[in-house]
Amino acid sequence: MIAETAARGPLRRLSDGFVRLGIGIVAVGTKELRGRMRGRRAFAILTLYLVLLAIFSWGIYEFQRDAAAMNAFTGGFGVAPVAIAAQIGQALFTGLLLVETVLVIVLAPAFTTGAISLERERQTLDLLVTTPLSSLGLVIGKLGSALAYVFLLIFASLPMAAVVFLFGGVGPDDLIKAYVLLVCFAVGFGAIGLFISALVKRTQVATVLTYLTILALTAGTWVIWYFLYATSGVSAPGGFIPGTGAATGRPAQQMLWLNPFVADMDLVCVTSVTGYSDACLVMSAVTGKPYFGGSFGTGECPPGVPCSKPMPMPMPAVEDFGGVRLPANGAAIAGWAADGACPPNARCVAPDAQLLDVAPVDQTVTGFPRDTFWPQSAIAFLLMAVVLTLVSARLVMPSRRGSRLTRPRRTPRPAP
Amino acid sequence: MTLAVRTEGLVKRFDGTLAVAGVDLEIATGEIHGLVGPNGAGKSTTLKMLATVLVPTAGHAAIAGIDVVKEPDVVRRVIGYMPDSFGVYDDMKVWEYLDFFARCYGLPATRRRQMIGDLLELVDLADKRDEPVQALSRGMQQRLCLAHTLVHDPSVLLLDEPASGLDPRARVELRELLRELRALGKTIVISSHILPELEELCTSVTIIDHGRVLASGRVSDIEARLRAGAVLKIRILGGEVAHEAAATYFRADGLVASVEALDDGWLEVAFTGDDDASSALLTRAVGAGHRVAIFSRAASDLEELFLQVTAREAVEATAATVGASR
Numbered sequence: 001m002i003a004e005t006a007a008r009g010p011l012r013r014l015s016d017g018f019v020r021l022g023i024g025i026v027a028v029g030t031k032e033l034r035g036r037m038r039g040r041r042a043f044a045i046l047t048l049y050l051v052l053l054a055i056f057s058w059g060i061y062e063f064q065r066d067a068a069a070m071n072a073f074t075g076g077f078g079v080a081p082v083a084i085a086a087q088i089g090q091a092l093f094t095g096l097l098l099v100e101t102v103l104v105i106v107l108a109p110a111f112t113t114g115a116i117s118l119e120r121e122r123q124t125l126d127l128l129v130t131t132p133l134s135s136l137g138l139v140i141g142k143l144g145s146a147l148a149y150v151f152l153l154i155f156a157s158l159p160m161a162a163v164v165f166l167f168g169g170v171g172p173d174d175l176i177k178a179y180v181l182l183v184c185f186a187v188g189f190g191a192i193g194l195f196i197s198a199l200v201k202r203t204q205v206a207t208v209l210t211y212l213t214i215l216a217l218t219a220g221t222w223v224i225w226y227f228l229y230a231t232s233g234v235s236a237p238g239g240f241i242p243g244t245g246a247a248t249g250r251p252a253q254q255m256l257w258l259n260p261f262v263a264d265m266d267l268v269c270v271t272s273v274t275g276y277s278d279a280c281l282v283m284s285a286v287t288g289k290p291y292f293g294g295s296f297g298t299g300e301c302p303p304g305v306p307c308s309k310p311m312p313m314p315m316p317a318v319e320d321f322g323g324v325r326l327p328a329n330g331a332a333i334a335g336w337a338a339d340g341a342c343p344p345n346a347r348c349v350a351p352d353a354q355l356l357d358v359a360p361v362d363q364t365v366t367g368f369p370r371d372t373f374w375p376q377s378a379i380a381f382l383l384m385a386v387v388l389t390l391v392s393a394r395l396v397m398p399s400r401r402g403s404r405l406t407r408p409r410r411t412p413r414p415a416p
Numbered sequence: 417m418t419l420a421v422r423t424e425g426l427v428k429r430f431d432g433t434l435a436v437a438g439v440d441l442e443i444a445t446g447e448i449h450g451l452v453g454p455n456g457a458g459k460s461t462t463l464k465m466l467a468t469v470l471v472p473t474a475g476h477a478a479i480a481g482i483d484v485v486k487e488p489d490v491v492r493r494v495i496g497y498m499p500d501s502f503g504v505y506d507d508m509k510v511w512e513y514l515d516f517f518a519r520c521y522g523l524p525a526t527r528r529r530q531m532i533g534d535l536l537e538l539v540d541l542a543d544k545r546d547e548p549v550q551a552l553s554r555g556m557q558q559r560l561c562l563a564h565t566l567v568h569d570p571s572v573l574l575l576d577e578p579a580s581g582l583d584p585r586a587r588v589e590l591r592e593l594l595r596e597l598r599a600l601g602k603t604i605v606i607s608s609h610i611l612p613e614l615e616e617l618c619t620s621v622t623i624i625d626h627g628r629v630l631a632s633g634r635v636s637d638i639e640a641r642l643r644a645g646a647v648l649k650i651r652i653l654g655g656e657v658a659h660e661a662a663a664t665y666f667r668a669d670g671l672v673a674s675v676e677a678l679d680d681g682w683l684e685v686a687f688t689g690d691d692d693a694s695s696a697l698l699t700r701a702v703g704a705g706h707r708v709a710i711f712s713r714a715a716s717d718l719e720e721l722f723l724q725v726t727a728r729e730a731v732e733a734t735a736a737t738v739g740a741s742r
Contacts, residue, residue, distance in 0.1 A: 027519035034508070126464070126469050127497075128520070129469050130467050132493055132520065
């Protein structure tokens, strides 16, 4: 049998490894899902989750309906009146995204933080170790089955999220981006729970540590970043056009990559109706780029920023409240240039013109691609998940890896 | 013929404490081998190293000629391991439990179905197929855990205290089951600190204490080797004073290691001589006026063997300490 193993080529070994990995993932995944989906609990959680989300969305709608009507009537702050519907749609999108983010970063680790430590506590890990089950297959199976349920929760909310299309202001691409981001959060935070579960012996300790880690990644990174930002003198927080100060003093945006809420802000900013919102303010402070549609009418380019003049500002294609003309598909954002000329890449309507083309404004209209942060954040979450999963696999089965790490160094003490 | 289990100088150290201090084992194929020793003797650690759960600090171990450190994955296909305190999964039915482990070994679906039926039949749980695992009694769970070690038809079974916590009837059933498995050609290594449990079952035993092998071999061989050192049970008539006097008399004898005075005139004498010597001792004692009512060599069962071996060990250790301090 030894000779047979030794005779295998490296390719054969590799393919054997993959087969074993697959077997492990399927075995553990099947077992975990059987357990998780059995009984009423899984469906009770799903129902409760959807009911909460529905109540929350309704609340946003009621609140925004009044606020948006007021805003649209007064015309806001130096900004042309916006479509009420678009504002409601955007608020719903923002609310759902944030609530789902919270649910994902709380639930995903909740399902994985006992994955390995419970096996230890129930003393079933030894049973698994003595099977040819691949340790990577075990942890991926655990993570996968936990995530499968979180994904079910995430995607079950899709019909609810699709309500935003009724109001407009948010395009299908925005929603797709949001769900991609949520999936990445789930994978990342699930992996954190798994890793800590593999690291710590007891489930209770693992759970506490996991949620402390989440707190550190969300509130912690933001507090530290904001402290550095506020003391750096780069720009007064809340400044109108951040990013014009010394670039060297700005705290690295990389430290916020694993903060899910900052990535959320990036998506929220993109959908903001006027091109100006608190979310955009946050993002421009984080990235050091002006996230707004240029310089609000003056046509000036901020110094040190590569932009082409004139910088048009994306505006809703609705010019007066008296007879609000909502675009046909409800997703109208067009822009006009400060000097009245349409920039080359943009689709514009004159302020008094009939609404002709309702395609969303092109990114280049603003002079900057505005949603560059969230893909970086998503990739950071996925990379972290891969690394943590690999480390977890090593932690799970000490004997397999340990044979190389803890090679007997000392000669045995002669028996007394 | 390759030995089913072979270890050489197996050592396991945990943070400075020596759990296993150089164990040499040789177990032939087809044996039911008992690892006997008090709690903390290193039985479980030895079995875990054989089962590839722990990596030895030093020494070698091989199952069916395959090194457990170099080829753990190959070893895992040859062994079935049952840990001493095994957990059960919640939310799992009996057949799913076996199905899961069968999947871990990559068995195809058709074979899994067939095998699960056969195994449940073997461990007498066929009617519990769809029950949740946690609803089974402890004995049933233990049988189920034993069944799980068999899903891949291993040639060597490593069972750590499989009978602990079982009622006598379940124990008898387990014994029958293990005999059946032996008849199927499997080598079984079974650990226990309860000796009667192993006595009828094992073809050979290893007595372990403080991480070292004290004796190993067939029960009859060990017995023969220990024949020289036996426990004599002696009953003295004549009341308290005579009892005391007899105890003192025996204690003074050169071949007597120790004397324990029990109630009702009984004495337990650890005797290092052979049968001739014990006969001479009796003659001398009677000649000295001690009223010996009963004089017998204690029946040498495993428990007795074990006590003797560990007692002798203790005496030698003391002697070594005394010698060293001089």
